[in-house]
Amino acid sequence: xxxEHYLRVSYFVxxxxxxxxxxxxxxxxxxxxxxxxxxxxxxxxxxxxxxxxAVSLTMAALLGFLSVSYRYCxxxxxxxxxxxxxxxxxxxxxxxxxxxxxxxxxFGWCLVIVIFLVIARKRRQSPGDLD
Amino acid sequence: MSPHFIxxxxxxxxxxxxLILTDRLLCPGLRGLLEDVTALPAAxxxxxxxxxxxxxxxxxxxxxGAHPDLKSDAHFMEYAWAVAAALQDxxxxxxxxxxxxxxxxxxxxxxxxRKR
Numbered sequence: 001x002x003x004e005h006y007l008r009v010s011y012f013v014x015x016x017x018x019x020x021x022x023x024x025x026x027x028x029x030x031x032x033x034x035x036x037x038x039x040x041x042x043x044x045x046x047x048x049x050x051x052x053x054a055v056s057l058t059m060a061a062l063l064g065f066l067s068v069s070y071r072y073c074x075x076x077x078x079x080x081x082x083x084x085x086x087x088x089x090x091x092x093x094x095x096x097x098x099x100x101x102x103x104x105x106x107f108g109w110c111l112v113i114v115i116f117l118v119i120a121r122k123r124r125q126s127p128g129d130l131d
Numbered sequence: 132m133s134p135h136f137i138x139x140x141x142x143x144x145x146x147x148x149x150l151i152l153t154d155r156l157l158c159p160g161l162r163g164l165l166e167d168v169t170a171l172p173a174a175x176x177x178x179x180x181x182x183x184x185x186x187x188x189x190x191x192x193x194x195x196g197a198h199p200d201l202k203s204d205a206h207f208m209e210y211a212w213a214v215a216a217a218l219q220d221x222x223x224x225x226x227x228x229x230x231x232x233x234x235x236x237x238x239x240x241x242x243x244x245r246k247r
Contacts, residue, residue, distance in 0.1 A: 021188075025184055025188070028180050028183075028184055029177060029180055029181065029184070031176075032173045032174070032176035032177035032180060033173075033177055035172075035173030035176075036171065036173045036174055036177060039171065039173075085135075088135075089198055092195045092196065092198070093195075093196065095191070095192075095195045096191075096192040096193075096195040096196040097192075098192075099188040099189065099191045099192035099195070100188070100189070100192045102184070102188050103184070103185050103188045103189050103192070103228065106181050106184050106185055106188075107181075107185065107231060107232075107235065109181070110177075110178065110181050110235050111235065111238070113174065113177055113178070114235075114238055114239050114242055117169055117171065117174055117239070117242070117243060118242050118243065120171070121243060
């Protein structure tokens with residue numbers, strides 16, 4: 001496999017892997033997240049929240065992937081393609097950035113869930129006021 | 132097999148062992164605390180899963196982010212140093228994630244305990 005071929009294949013394979021990591025994170029959190037949303041007042045927003053979780057986690061994964069540039073240190077295209085170890089290193093950096101972005105997004109959602117739980121508790125304490 | 136791949140593989144295996152140990156040590160207590168604070172099984176499950184995701188992804192990021200500088204004729208101890216450097220990143224990032232998670236749980240406790 002030539003370096004040019006490796007560059008093309010690896011770029012799109014790593015993009016798919018990043019997307020897959022985002023989807024996997026969403027699938028792990030989906031069920032408890034849905035159950036928490038069901039305790040909130042206003043059931044009509046349930047699908048909106050679920051979609052927001054899905055979009056935010058997959059977008060975070062893609063953001064991490066896209067945040068890594070091949071043109072670091074002003075390398076030309078020929079220099080980039082000629083250096084196979086540099087191509088592998090960039091692929092690894094892309095996966096690293098993807099994983100870190102997903103962690104940031106998960107922590108963001110943990111904070112959102114704190115707010116949800118406070119609202120749900122208020123609702124339990126005074127059910128008539130918030131419904 | 133290239134030296135980089137060997138270091139990557141060994142780092143990955145050790146990181147997985149560290150993750151399993153961290154999970155086994157922290158999860159039972161964390162689950163009890165969350166059940167007590169949230170009083171909602173779904174919320175407990177969400178935070179436990181978020182914790183699992185966070186430590187797995189941060190360890191993965193640290194292992195993938197390590198770039199050992201090794202030649203093919205490197206000595207055994209050079210491999211050991213390269214693995215140690217990769218594991219340093221794993222432990223450092225894990226500690227940061229654990230601190231952020233503790234801060235999150237503190238916010239959760241402060242928000243929910245007050246209302247009892």
